[in-house]
Amino acid sequence: MMINVIREPLIFEISSPGKTAFKVPEPDVPGQKDVLAGVALREDIDGFPEVSETEISRHFTRLSQTNYCVDFGIYPLGSCTMKYNPKINEKIASLPGFTQTHPLAPEGLVQGNLELMKLLENLLLEITGMEAITLQPAAGAHGELTGMMMIRACHEAQGHPRKYVLIPDSAHGTNPSSAHICGYTVKEIKSNDHGTISLEDLARLMDEEVAALMLTNPNTLGVFESDICQIADIVHSKGGFLYMDGANMNALAGITRPGDMKVDVMHLNLHKTFSTPHGGGGPGSGPVAVTKILEPFLPVPVIEEKDSFYHLNYQRPRSIGRVRSFYGQFLVALKALAYILTLGPEGIKEMAEIAVLNSNYIRKNLEGLYDLKYDAPTLHECVFSDKHQREYGVTNLDISKRLLDYGLHPPTMSFPLIVHGALMIEPTETESRRDLDLFIEAMKAIAREAKENPELLKTAPHVTYVRRLDEVQAARNPILRWEK
Amino acid sequence: MYPENLYYSQDHEWLKVEGEEAILGITDFAQKQLGDIIYVDLPDSGKAVEAHQTLATVESVKSVSDIYSPVTGEVVQVNQDLAQTPELINSDPHGQGWILRLKLKDKSELNNLMKAADYEKYLEGLEK
Numbered sequence: 195m196m197i198n199v200i201r202e203p204l205i206f207e208i209s210s211p212g213k214t215a216f217k218v219p220e221p222d223v224p225g226q227k228d229v230l231a232g233v234a235l236r237e238d239i240d241g242f243p244e245v246s247e248t249e250i251s252r253h254f255t256r257l258s259q260t261n262y263c264v265d266f267g268i269y270p271l272g273s274c275t276m277k278y279n280p281k282i283n284e285k286i287a288s289l290p291g292f293t294q295t296h297p298l299a300p301e302g303l304v305q306g307n308l309e310l311m312k313l314l315e316n317l318l319l320e321i322t323g324m325e326a327i328t329l330q331p332a333a334g335a336h337g338e339l340t341g342m343m344m345i346r347a348c349h350e351a352q353g354h355p356r357k358y359v360l361i362p363d364s365a366h367g368t369n370p371s372s373a374h375i376c377g378y379t380v381k382e383i384k385s386n387d388h389g390t391i392s393l394e395d396l397a398r399l400m401d402e403e404v405a406a407l408m409l410t411n412p413n414t415l416g417v418f419e420s421d422i423c424q425i426a427d428i429v430h431s432k433g434g435f436l437y438m439d440g441a442n443m444n445a446l447a448g449i450t451r452p453g454d455m456k457v458d459v460m461h462l463n464l465h466k467t468f469s470t471p472h473g474g475g476g477p478g479s480g481p482v483a484v485t486k487i488l489e490p491f492l493p494v495p496v497i498e499e500k501d502s503f504y505h506l507n508y509q510r511p512r513s514i515g516r517v518r519s520f521y522g523q524f525l526v527a528l529k530a531l532a533y534i535l536t537l538g539p540e541g542i543k544e545m546a547e548i549a550v551l552n553s554n555y556i557r558k559n560l561e562g563l564y565d566l567k568y569d570a571p572t573l574h575e576c577v578f579s580d581k582h583q584r585e586y587g588v589t590n591l592d593i594s595k596r597l598l599d600y601g602l603h604p605p606t607m608s609f610p611l612i613v614h615g616a617l618m619i620e621p622t623e624t625e626s627r628r629d630l631d632l633f634i635e636a637m638k639a640i641a642r643e644a645k646e647n648p649e650l651l652k653t654a655p656h657v658t659y660v661r662r663l664d665e666v667q668a669a670r671n672p673i674l675r676w677e678k
Numbered sequence: 679m680y681p682e683n684l685y686y687s688q689d690h691e692w693l694k695v696e697g698e699e700a701i702l703g704i705t706d707f708a709q710k711q712l713g714d715i716i717y718v719d720l721p722d723s724g725k726a727v728e729a730h731q732t733l734a735t736v737e738s739v740k741s742v743s744d745i746y747s748p749v750t751g752e753v754v755q756v757n758q759d760l761a762q763t764p765e766l767i768n769s770d771p772h773g774q775g776w777i778l779r780l781k782l783k784d785k786s787e788l789n790n791l792m793k794a795a796d797y798e799k800y801l802e803g804l805e806k
Contacts, residue, residue, distance in 0.1 A: 367742075607740075608713075608740040608741060609741070611741060611743075614711060665714075665739050666714040666716065666739055669714075669716040669717075669739055670716050670764075670765075
């Protein structure tokens with residue numbers, strides 16, 4: 195990133211009529227002048243770019259140099275777990291035996307694939323302490339919806355779907371959305387002074403009309419809900435389910451298990467905790483694990499093994515049905531499996547330990563320079579705010595933009611909403627001490643600059659490929675297509 | 679800072695009572711917290727709401743936030759100007775940036791809301 199190159203024009207702007215990147219050989223059939231003539235030749239695309247092979251190659255290579263990625267540096271987006279994606283995962287998932295499997299191949303020909311899916315299921319059950327699992331959902335929020343649909347189906351089977359879902363104000367934004375899509379009305383639980391759920395509030399709101407509590411643990415402040423077992427008891431005492439958003443499992447894996455905390459349903463993000471590509475590099479994958487009581491409602495197909503033969507079972511009358519075509523993100527599942535097997539049980543535990551250590555190393559180094567609204571101990575992430583810098587008119591946006599000048603990706607901004615001007619930092623375990631120090635030194639320098647030269651921050655970034663973008667204008671009047 | 683003639687909620691909505699109706703908007707504090715507003719999802723006229731129910735949604739570059747009705751009532755009019763110029767909420771939150779007009783069901787509910795001086799004190803508590 196940040197290599198100073200001439201601003202690359204749009205590919206449409208470097209087009210010149212008649213140029214091509216590929217030349218078809220002269221046809222050796224008499225009378226046939228142009229092999230593309232007829233239906234194959236499109237004439238109705240106005241302004242289609244015409245460039246040479248050199249130009250097209252340089253164009254996309256130059257653009258790629260302006261990108262930022264986990265292969266380049268720290269990506270400290272809180273609650274996103276943007277860890278390094280080991281190359282061995284990609285190698286395994288690109289073996290032709292996997293990439294060339296036809297999705298409609300008969301079970302007898304894909305026993306190896308099914309066996310690996312079952313193995314991943316079993317490993318995830320061991321890590322979570324849950325009793326049954328589906329690999330089907332294609333992302334975290336998809337997993338939430340699948341989990342909520344199962345909760346609804348179970349309540350319906352008991353005669354009453356119920357009306358409400360409780361969600362703390364520190365939850366991931368997708369939680370209320372998933373509950374709402376499932377037909378539930380969301381009731382918010384306010385965080386207490388320690389940034390955790392108040393048991394009194396929960397007990398007051400919990401009744402026979404509440405279908406579930408959706409809880410992220412550790413929550414988006416990075417704080418572990420240490421009352422989790424009492425929380426579960428309160429929810430269960432009124433017949434509700436405890437849903438745990440497993441987005442922050444990187445703090446817990448190998449150390450403690452949601453199943454032992456009486457969680458009923460949870461999703462995992464393979465693209466967070468289990469090192470498969472994230473964001474634009476995805477696709478994501480959000481397996482959902484449940485307890486025995488919810489097992490009949492799992493989406494189909496369910497992988498079953500009998501006498502060493504793996505079978506996809508679609509005959510499950512109480513299932514919520516299909517949630518995705520075919521079998522989920524198979525190749526992503528393989529990458530996660532490769533990761534888990536590479537690390538092994540001790541490695542998984544160490545992963546969580548170092549993730550927590552790295553986050554606390556950053557926290558301790560920046561405490562005092564940046565405000566910490568909640569001082570409870572944190573695990574894999576910590577949430578600072580721009581409170582001290584606001585005295586100089588500098589906001590979290592300015593701090594983030596300035597980080598770009600230091601060649602670093604900024605943390606998550608303005609979330610969770612309970613911290614005004616939030617900077618939510620999650621380094622993950624894959625950062626070395628040296629990379630953590632680079633980030634810390636940049637943040638320290640920025641804190642100094644905020645005091646001494648706030649204008650420098652308010653006009654940042656200065657050395658990037660493009661300067662500060664007008665995000666308000668972009669949101670109000672987006673231009674999504676090139677026009678002449 | 680905060681007009682004396684308005685009622686304020688803990689969720690940072692304001693109400694201006696005119697007879698049996700009230701105009702609703704969000705406070706200057708709320709618009710500052712949200713940042714530049716880019717879209718407002720308004721309800722239809724005639725929509726009935728209970729106190730603390732979601733009335734509208736405001737989207738800024740930072741987040742999407744619900745606006746709650748501080749009182750029970752029925753929507754009688756919405757600010758159509760916000761469709762084209764949602765930034766009115768930023769530039770004039772207590773005036774031209776009004777969001778909608780409600781027909782009040784029970785005026786005694788207004789007693790649950792704060793007056794300007796109390797709201798300012800409430801904000802001081804939040805800033806700490």
